[in-house]
Amino acid sequence: MNNNAMGSAFRGSVLLLYRIFRYIPVLTLIWLSIPILLGALVVTGYSAERQLIDVFMSNHSTPAWGGLLKSAWPFLLLFTGTAVLRSLLNALQNVTDTKLRDQASRSIQSEVHARAAAVPLERLDQPEYYDKLNRAESVAGGDLFGVLQNLITVVRYLCELIGCLTVTTLCHPLLAVILAIAFTVSFAIRLESDLVKRRLNRDLTRSGREADYLSGMLRRSETVRDMRITGSMSYLIAKWGSVMQSSLGLRMNANRREIRRGMIVSTIQIIGIVAAMVWMVLRMKAGGLSAGSFVVVFQAIRQAYGLSGRMAFPVGKVYIQSAKMIDLVQFLKERPASGSELRSNKPVTLPKTGHIGQIKFEHVSYHYPGHDKTILQDIHLTLTPGETVALVGENGAGKSTLVKLLLGLYAPTTGRITWDGVDLQELDPVSLRRAMSAVFQDFVRYETTLRDNVGFGLPEDMISDERIRTAMQSSRTEAIERQPDGLDLRVGLLAEGGRELSGGQWQRLAISRAALRDAQLLVLDEPTSALDPHHETELYHTFRQLAKDRTVLFVSHRLGWARYADHIVVLREGQIVEEGTHMKLMAANGEYAAMFRAQAEWYQEEAGAS
Numbered sequence: 001m002n003n004n005a006m007g008s009a010f011r012g013s014v015l016l017l018y019r020i021f022r023y024i025p026v027l028t029l030i031w032l033s034i035p036i037l038l039g040a041l042v043v044t045g046y047s048a049e050r051q052l053i054d055v056f057m058s059n060h061s062t063p064a065w066g067g068l069l070k071s072a073w074p075f076l077l078l079f080t081g082t083a084v085l086r087s088l089l090n091a092l093q094n095v096t097d098t099k100l101r102d103q104a105s106r107s108i109q110s111e112v113h114a115r116a117a118a119v120p121l122e123r124l125d126q127p128e129y130y131d132k133l134n135r136a137e138s139v140a141g142g143d144l145f146g147v148l149q150n151l152i153t154v155v156r157y158l159c160e161l162i163g164c165l166t167v168t169t170l171c172h173p174l175l176a177v178i179l180a181i182a183f184t185v186s187f188a189i190r191l192e193s194d195l196v197k198r199r200l201n202r203d204l205t206r207s208g209r210e211a212d213y214l215s216g217m218l219r220r221s222e223t224v225r226d227m228r229i230t231g232s233m234s235y236l237i238a239k240w241g242s243v244m245q246s247s248l249g250l251r252m253n254a255n256r257r258e259i260r261r262g263m264i265v266s267t268i269q270i271i272g273i274v275a276a277m278v279w280m281v282l283r284m285k286a287g288g289l290s291a292g293s294f295v296v297v298f299q300a301i302r303q304a305y306g307l308s309g310r311m312a313f314p315v316g317k318v319y320i321q322s323a324k325m326i327d328l329v330q331f332l333k334e335r336p337a338s339g340s341e342l343r344s345n346k347p348v349t350l351p352k353t354g355h356i357g358q359i360k361f362e363h364v365s366y367h368y369p370g371h372d373k374t375i376l377q378d379i380h381l382t383l384t385p386g387e388t389v390a391l392v393g394e395n396g397a398g399k400s401t402l403v404k405l406l407l408g409l410y411a412p413t414t415g416r417i418t419w420d421g422v423d424l425q426e427l428d429p430v431s432l433r434r435a436m437s438a439v440f441q442d443f444v445r446y447e448t449t450l451r452d453n454v455g456f457g458l459p460e461d462m463i464s465d466e467r468i469r470t471a472m473q474s475s476r477t478e479a480i481e482r483q484p485d486g487l488d489l490r491v492g493l494l495a496e497g498g499r500e501l502s503g504g505q506w507q508r509l510a511i512s513r514a515a516l517r518d519a520q521l522l523v524l525d526e527p528t529s530a531l532d533p534h535h536e537t538e539l540y541h542t543f544r545q546l547a548k549d550r551t552v553l554f555v556s557h558r559l560g561w562a563r564y565a566d567h568i569v570v571l572r573e574g575q576i577v578e579e580g581t582h583m584k585l586m587a588a589n590g591e592y593a594a595m596f597r598a599q600a601e602w603y604q605e606e607a608g609a610s
């Protein structure tokens with residue numbers, strides 16, 4: 001293990017602990033001070049023991065108990081007090097461990113969620129950021145428990161070691177130096193051996209999987225039949241044997257290495273302890289060391305040796321987990337990149353009701369961060385209040401990207417989108433969200449209750465069941481509710497007894513969610529992709545109802561529906577190539593007319609054939 005790696009493990013631990021301290025300062029301080037106190041108790045325990053031994057040794061020839069007790073009682077009290085306090089602190093350590101891990105995990109997870117909610121969507125769509133988010137989420141949600149457990153164990157062992165070193169220093173600093181050298185060398189060997197063992201286990205798991213696979217092949221009747229025909233049975237048995245042999249070889253090598261290292265560690269420790277004993281015996285003979293000191297130093301050295309073995313495991317774990325800790329802390333430190341951030345300090349609020357705004361794209365271009373390709377180029381488009389606009393074009397033309405810009409989820413790379421003349425980025429985000437409603441082709445399935453599935457459309461309001469039912473009627477989902485649980489019906493398979501819905505039913509719930517919002521702008525991006533033709537037709541009539549008092553932009557590959565729009569916009573390779581009414585575009589005989597005829601012919605041919 002190199003110094004850099006150890007340094008980064010240390011840095012990761014400190015950064016993580018500092019984060020946790022900021023969330024729950026008092027609990028963190030208590031949690032960290034318990035091992036320190038336990039370390040201090042090592043010193044008081046050994047000191048009391050040393051004094052007791054010395055008192056007994058100096059009084060062992062006196063038969064009177066009274067005199068012995070008189071000189072021993074303060075040390076006896078200190079000795080038992082230390083033992084009682086130690087067990088109390090151990091119990092407290094267990095309680096604070098659980099509490100801290102719980103609270104730290106909850107606080108960090110909430111922060112990870114808050115970061116994910118605040119980050120501009122362009123950033124979230126980048127695979128590298130998405131990976132970071134997933135890793136942070138998995139550490140905060142699960143691994144953090146183990147990380148903190150290992151950290152506190154390391155701190156605790158370190159404090160105990162400091163206690164042992166203090167006891168030997170109090171006797172003589174030279175003894176502490178001997179102990180420190182013997183400890184460091186044996187700990188380093190054990191740690192290295194622990195890391196080698198982990199790597200070996202990883203390799204063995206891999207070859208174990210291969211051996212399992214091969215032995216499975218040799219047992220399954222269909223593979224045995226095939227191998228008998230091809231005569232490959234003996235080849236496979238030999239292959240399985242060689243995999244097993246190489247695993248055994250690896251294991252035997254590891255055992256030999258472990259035995260060699262164990263012997264080196266034992267030799268170093270024996271040399272250390274013998275050197276310390278010789279020195280102590282000489283000092284005792286010269287009258288410079290008491291019997292009590294001899295006994296406790298001997299015990300402290302043995303305890304430190306024990307720690308050198310036990311400490312290797314948690315330190316090895318902290319070392320391995322350091323990369324995860326650093327990832328998590330860096331994720332939490334990262335400021336959301338600018339993008340859909342507000343530019344203005346005084347955002348403009350949109351009027352709540354009674355007015356439908358005019359939306360304009362002015363020279364809008366866009367490319368995804370980290371990608372060179374320009375997806376939208378110099379878009380000029382006006383959405384007149386109350387108009388229904390159909391956006392059509394081939395796959396990959398940029399329709400969904402334009403929709404995301406319109407909804408303020410992405411910010412244009414150049415140009416601007418205005419709402420009644422005000423740049424979207426200067427509008428108050430809350431009032432902007434209120435003015436918009438959307439249904440996407442990749443609609444969300446909330447595996448909770450029916451009420452939530454629709455009510456999440458307006459989470460900040462207290463929505464009455466009546467309004468939820470009305471919204472469900474508009475998407476023809478009211479039948480799902482006719483169950484004993486009504487709106488409390490659990491949908492999806494997450495909850496036991498939950499009712500799974502079809503793709504179309506989920507999509508219709510997403511439409512109810514959008515219908516719940518009394519928004520000025522309704523955006524429908526392939527809103528019927530999961531529906532059967534019957535429900536699709538019904539829903540297009542619903543959309544026409546919904547379109548009455550608002551501006552609607554809908555994206556659809558079904559051009560039969562586009563013909564009913566007030567305005568049709570044709571997008572090709574990120575540019576608007578045609579726009580106008582159905583009649584006008586058909587008369588122009590351009591791209592739209594070609595696409596429309598291609599679809600119409602398909603249906604006519606089918607109708608003719610049947």
Ligand SMILES: Nc1ncnc2c1ncn2[C@@H]1O[C@H](COP(=O)(O)OP(=O)(O)OP(=O)(O)O)[C@@H](O)[C@H]1O
Binds near residue numbers: 126401
């Ligand atoms: N998150 C992203 N990062 C990088 N490129 C993207 C991203 N999302 C979409 N693109 C690219 O942008 C282009 C336009 O995609 P978009 O989804 O807007 O097209 P579309 O017209 O809606 O297509 P479809 O009809 O298939 O839904 C495509 O080339 C696509 O590969």
